[in-house]
Amino acid sequence: DAKTTQPNSMESNEEEPVHLPCNHSTISGTDYIHWYRQLPSQGPEYVIHGLTSNVNNRMASLAIAEDRKSSTLILHRATLRDAAVYYCILRDNGASGTYKYIFGTGTRLKVLA
Amino acid sequence: NAGVMQNPRHLVRRRGQEARLRCSPMKGHSHVYWYRQLPEEGLKFMVYLQKENIIDESGMPKERFSAEFPKEGPSILRIQQVVRGDSAAYFCAGSEGQNTEAFFGQGTRLTVV
Numbered sequence: 001d002a003k004t005t006q007p008n009s010m011e012s013n014e015e016e017p018v019h020l021p022c023n024h025s026t027i028s029g030t031d032y033i034h035w036y037r038q039l040p041s042q043g044p045e046y047v048i049h050g051l052t053s054n055v056n057n058r059m060a061s062l063a064i065a066e067d068r069k070s071s072t073l074i075l076h077r078a079t080l081r082d083a084a085v086y087y088c089i090l091r092d093n094g095a096s097g098t099y100k101y102i103f104g105t106g107t108r109l110k111v112l113a
Numbered sequence: 114n115a116g117v118m119q120n121p122r123h124l125v126r127r128r129g130q131e132a133r134l135r136c137s138p139m140k141g142h143s144h145v146y147w148y149r150q151l152p153e154e155g156l157k158f159m160v161y162l163q164k165e166n167i168i169d170e171s172g173m174p175k176e177r178f179s180a181e182f183p184k185e186g187p188s189i190l191r192i193q194q195v196v197r198g199d200s201a202a203y204f205c206a207g208s209e210g211q212n213t214e215a216f217f218g219q220g221t222r223l224t225v226v
Contacts (some may be wrong), residue, residue, distance in 0.1 A: 043219050045217070049214060087155070099161070099208075099212055100158050100169055105155050
């Protein structure tokens with residue numbers, strides 16, 4: 001299973017942008033990069049995903065390095081409600097017949113008022 | 114998370130009893146994943162099912178655990194003869210296809226006393 005590496009924790013001030021990095025040097029050509037976040041006592045929430053090109057949606061932006069060995073989740077204006085554990089996940093490409101998500105330990109984001 | 118229903122939200126069982134956890138994915142989502150999360154840890158993959166079929170059960174303990182997703186009705190994760198170590202939050206996720214994003218439920222928190 002392809003692995004990801006993320007910082008254990010990060011802090012940000014409210015209303016400022018946040019850049020959450022993720023390294024995935026063993027990514028294969030067909031692995032999608034997914035980001036989920038988990039608020040306390042809740043299930044994981046889908047944030048964004050991409051393959052090669054940068055992606056934007058209403059929640060965040062995903063910047064993918066040209067060699068795809070790293071990516072960055074960008075929250076444009078952090079709010080207190082964004083405090084959560086953010087998981088960067090490489091979706092199994094289905095070579096083994098499955099598309100399961102393999103969660104790592106994630107980055108715990110603390111947002112300061 | 115909207116639309117993925119898990120019940121019960123909280124379940125207390127005595128050692129040796131059976132636990133049945135139910136998951137109803139969003140309408141039209143025929144792929145279901147089950148995950149287990151111990152306190153202060155990440156989510157661990159258990160099993161991936163598609164209607165009436167188990168696709169990947171590589172994360173399921175060999176004994177006491179089983180899962181199904183019948184043609185009609187919710188997916189069921191069944192734990193027989195529960196032990197204290199089974200106490201955890203169990204999350205299910207549903208997706209429309211093999212490589213589309215998955216949406217998680219709020220989880221069932223199982224406590225074995």
